[in-house]
Amino acid sequence: MILELDCGNSFIKWRIIAGAKQVVAAFGVAGSDAELVATLELHGPKLRACRLVSVRSDAETLALVEVLQKHFDIACHMARSAPELAGVRNGYENYQSLGLDRWLALVGAFSLGRGACLVLDLGTAVTADLVSSNGVHLGGYICPGMPLLRNQLCTHTRRIRYDKAAAQQALRSLEPGHSTAEAVERGCALMLQGFVDAQLLMARERLGDFVVFLTGGDSALVRERLPEARVVPDLVFVGLAIACPLP
Ligand SMILES: Nc1ncnc2c1ncn2[C@@H]1O[C@H](COP(=O)(O)OP(=O)(O)O)[C@@H](O)[C@H]1O
Numbered sequence: 526m527i528l529e530l531d532c533g534n535s536f537i538k539w540r541i542i543a544g545a546k547q548v549v550a551a552f553g554v555a556g557s558d559a560e561l562v563a564t565l566e567l568h569g570p571k572l573r574a575c576r577l578v579s580v581r582s583d584a585e586t587l588a589l590v591e592v593l594q595k596h597f598d599i600a601c602h603m604a605r606s607a608p609e610l611a612g613v614r615n616g617y618e619n620y621q622s623l624g625l626d627r628w629l630a631l632v633g634a635f636s637l638g639r640g641a642c643l644v645l646d647l648g649t650a651v652t653a654d655l656v657s658s659n660g661v662h663l664g665g666y667i668c669p670g671m672p673l674l675r676n677q678l679c680t681h682t683r684r685i686r687y688d689k690a691a692a693q694q695a696l697r698s699l700e701p702g703h704s705t706a707e708a709v710e711r712g713c714a715l716m717l718q719g720f721v722d723a724q725l726l727m728a729r730e731r732l733g734d735f736v737v738f739l740t741g742g743d744s745a746l747v748r749e750r751l752p753e754a755r756v757v758p759d760l761v762f763v764g765l766a767i768a769c770p771l772p
């Protein structure tokens with residue numbers, strides 16, 4: 526069985542795939558290295574390798590790799606930047622600066638869609654990337670995601686304070702808010718929907734026919750805005766398998 530990790534700025538998404546068909550045997554989200562190791566203990570003896578992508582610092586990523594090697598005695602293969610992969614050309618001036626999760630998501634999207642695509646990833650940050658029908662990455666956008674938007678308001682104001690339960694409750698609708706939690710959560714959700722609308726316009730101008738791919742922990746916030754989108758929660762893992770093939 527192979528362990529796959531997507532180390533984002535907030536969470537480590539993990540899954541275990543098994544057999545020739547690489548079916549998903551288990552998956553989850555961990556908040557820390559320690560939590561990940563504790564969760565994986567159950568599966569440890571059966572793991573034979575790990576492949577991972579990280580947008581964390583090199584030091585943090587290496588620390589995680591060491592912990593995994595020590596606990597499970599497995600080699601970890603890390604996805605690396607590339608100017609080109611699986612028919613997709615990296616559009617950054619300096620290809621190494623493009624976030625690896627973005628790169629893998631767009632490689633994954635192009636391999637699934639085989640045509641022009643707009644890739645939207647709603648995590649700590651929200652990113653949008655455009656890929657033309659011939660696999661050229663036309664560039665993209667980064668803006669703060671939901672966790673950053675709400676935290677900035679809480680950090681820089683005196684009276685914006687509410688708990689997680691209130692936040693969850695607030696997002697059940699986007700009607701004008703009647704409490705601080707509703708006003709902030711819905712306001713930020715609408716900002717992200719506006720961002721998505723702008724991306725759709727941009728993509729229509731540049732791509733002609735295209736498929737929207739939606740991924741990331743907060744993708745539900747814009748789901749209704751994008752009825753035709755392909756929601757692929759493990760899009761980064763699709764790209765990871767292409768970037769790090771394991772025998
Ligand atoms: N099961 C889950 N575990 C953790 N976060 C989740 C989960 N479902 C949705 N989320 C939301 O996903 C967001 C993080 O998305 P994610 O794609 O994991 O970010 P990142 O890649 O930056 O770590 C958070 O705002 C969180 O509220």
Ligand SMILES: CC(C)(COP(=O)(O)O)[C@@H](O)C(=O)NCCC(=O)O
Pocket residue numbers: 533534535580622623624625626627647648649650651652667670
């Ligand atoms: C844009 C990101 C912060 C997104 O990270 P995430 O929200 O998935 O944790 C990450 O892809 C990153 O650090 N990128 C490097 C900068 C760039 O892509 O231009």
Ligand SMILES: [K+]
Pocket residue numbers: 646647648649650651652741
């Ligand atoms: K993201």
